[in-house]
Amino acid sequence: xxxxxxxxxxxxxxxxxxxxGSAINPATGEALTPNTIAATDAEVQQALELAASxxxxxxxxxxxxxxxxxxxxxDNIEAxxxxxAERGPQETGLPEARMRGESGRTMGQLRMFAALVEEGSWVxxxxxxAQPDRQPLPKVDLRSMLRPLGPVAVFAASNFxxxxxxxxxxxxxxxxxxxxxxxKAHSSHPGLSEIVAEAVVKAAQDTGMPEGVFSMVFGxxxxxxxxxxxxxxxxxxxxxxxxxxxxxxxDIAAQREEPIxxxxxxxxxxxxxxxxxxxxxxxxxxxxxxxxxxxxGVGQFCTNPxxxxxxxxxxxxxxxxxxxxxxxxxxxTMLNEGICQAYRDGIAALQGQSAVDQLALVPxxxxxxxxxxxxxxxxxxxxxxxxxxxxxxxPATLLVTYHSEAELLELCRSIEGQxxxxxxxxxxxxxxAGEMIQILEQKAGRxxxxxxxxxVEVCHSMVHGGPFPSTSDGRSTSVGSMAxxxxxxxxxxxxxxxxxLPAELRDDNxxxxxxxxxxxxxxx
Numbered sequence: 001x002x003x004x005x006x007x008x009x010x011x012x013x014x015x016x017x018x019x020x021g022s023a024i025n026p027a028t029g030e031a032l033t034p035n036t037i038a039a040t041d042a043e044v045q046q047a048l049e050l051a052a053s054x055x056x057x058x059x060x061x062x063x064x065x066x067x068x069x070x071x072x073x074x075d076n077i078e079a080x081x082x083x084x085a086e087r088g089p090q091e092t093g094l095p096e097a098r099m100r101g102e103s104g105r106t107m108g109q110l111r112m113f114a115a116l117v118e119e120g121s122w123v124x125x126x127x128x129x130a131q132p133d134r135q136p137l138p139k140v141d142l143r144s145m146l147r148p149l150g151p152v153a154v155f156a157a158s159n160f161x162x163x164x165x166x167x168x169x170x171x172x173x174x175x176x177x178x179x180x181x182x183x184k185a186h187s188s189h190p191g192l193s194e195i196v197a198e199a200v201v202k203a204a205q206d207t208g209m210p211e212g213v214f215s216m217v218f219g220x221x222x223x224x225x226x227x228x229x230x231x232x233x234x235x236x237x238x239x240x241x242x243x244x245x246x247x248x249x250x251d252i253a254a255q256r257e258e259p260i261x262x263x264x265x266x267x268x269x270x271x272x273x274x275x276x277x278x279x280x281x282x283x284x285x286x287x288x289x290x291x292x293x294x295x296x297g298v299g300q301f302c303t304n305p306x307x308x309x310x311x312x313x314x315x316x317x318x319x320x321x322x323x324x325x326x327x328x329x330x331x332x333t334m335l336n337e338g339i340c341q342a343y344r345d346g347i348a349a350l351q352g353q354s355a356v357d358q359l360a361l362v363p364x365x366x367x368x369x370x371x372x373x374x375x376x377x378x379x380x381x382x383x384x385x386x387x388x389x390x391x392x393x394x395p396a397t398l399l400v401t402y403h404s405e406a407e408l409l410e411l412c413r414s415i416e417g418q419x420x421x422x423x424x425x426x427x428x429x430x431x432x433a434g435e436m437i438q439i440l441e442q443k444a445g446r447x448x449x450x451x452x453x454x455x456v457e458v459c460h461s462m463v464h465g466g467p468f469p470s471t472s473d474g475r476s477t478s479v480g481s482m483a484x485x486x487x488x489x490x491x492x493x494x495x496x497x498x499x500x501l502p503a504e505l506r507d508d509n510x511x512x513x514x515x516x517x518x519x520x521x522x523x524x
Contacts, residue, residue, distance in 0.1 A: 020220030026368035050212025051151035067118035076199035093333030113176035148178030150235030157240035170238030269306035275425030287321035293452035298332035299395030312401035326360035346392030417467025420453035
């Protein structure tokens with residue numbers, strides 16, 4: 001396709017003329033063509049009105065119809081993978097292999113949700129039959145199920161330009177739930193955004209979806225994003241990005257006349273707890289695995305292990321090997337200059353801490369380059385210095401040495417909400433680690449035994465969320481099929497005639513889904 005830099009307003013292209021910049025190749029600083037054109041206020045309003053109108057039609061589409069739409073999006077993305085693989089590295093600095101792999105993950109998410117809604121049991125249909133003769137009072141007929149929330153605003157992420165972007169997990173789960181989506185494209189990868197948006201729009205047209213079921217708008221600064229969150233047509237927000245950005249959207253949404261939920265993934269340092277039994281002869285192997293996780297994707301994963309709790313008496317071999325690997329490591333191109341500068345500022349902040357030792361650092365002043373770094377401090381210093389808990393988004397980590405189980409438990413209690421928490425040790429360790437596991441369970445959305453947090457499996461049981469500030473709502477996930485529940489709400493129908501009920505709640509169960517009938521789960 002020929003890139004134009006214009007937004008998608010329903011099935012039409014934007015017609016504005018005000019540029020909001022262009023993609024910048026983070027490896028060279030070169031501006032890429034074309035310039036991106038900001039959606040006008042009128043175009044944003046049109047996208048919102050189209051979404052509201054489309055909702056009245058799209059919400060009634062069957063699971064099979066929505067599944068066909070989602071699969072068509074995946075098929076259309078698959079057809080342009082070569083184009084994605086060519087443009088992606090220019091805009092993100094990520095290698096072609098990453099572009100192809102992330103395309104596969106994006107298609108997999110779409111097809112997973114297609115299978116979920118086609119089967120249909122996700123709506124949690126519940127039926128309580130009337131008991132007119134019940135004493136002392138009759139029981140009315142009550143039936144409930146999950147219904148779509150309404151149009152959703154999705155903010156694309158920079159670090160996953162496909163899987164958390166235009167047709168990523170937030171968009172896929174919202175569309176699966178029956179909600180139209182208006183995407184605010186990320187300024188770092190407008191070309192990729194346009195390629196994928198065209199795939200979505202074509203799928204909507206080919207499968208007979210209403211115009212406005214999907215729009216994508218470009219816009220510089222905060223004007224367009226704030227307009228979307230404030231718009232009365234929008235009923236929920238999906239966001240992946242910084243804590244400051246997510247918190248700003250949460251505040252705007254809360255101040256609306258009708259407050260709405262913001263599902264924001266924001267900040268995490270993903271602690272890794274190392275127990276004595278994981279070290280000794282295994283120290284070097286563990287350090288090699290830690291280095292691989294730390295530097296994967298130049299450390300720009302939301303699950304990057306930015307913190308290690310490690311026993312002081314056994315830590316030297318592990319720390320020495322990790323420092324050795326780090327010092328011999330190479331710099332990598334970061335996603336954009338803003339992220340690169342923030343990483344350098346984070347490194348400088350750690351270097352400025354008198355109680356923190358720098359074990360290894362690969363410095364770089366080259367355009368867009370970030371190098372791995374390892375620092376070390378003690379549990380006592382970590383517990384009294386809140387600045388040491390700040391996320392440094394990039395390939396850097398802080399080793400915190402502890403001297404006793406009591407000190408380790410105190411460290412675990414001190415951390416904020418996280419996406420993940422990992423523990424390395426033996427199975428026997430876990431038999432006596434109930435208190436620590438209980439603490440970590442309250443701090444993180446995913447607990448990992450003898451593994452590292454990078455690498456998020458897209459499947460039904462994945463939880464990619466956690467208590468604030470890792471996310472705005474620790475009850476939710478942005479990865480896996482449970483993500484659909486963010487964009488649905490329960491509705492109960494009392495004493496409705498059969499013909500007026502959704503098909504999922506009628507007695508004949510023609511959809512053959514699992515339902516709870518009078519407290520019994522099954523296909524009845």
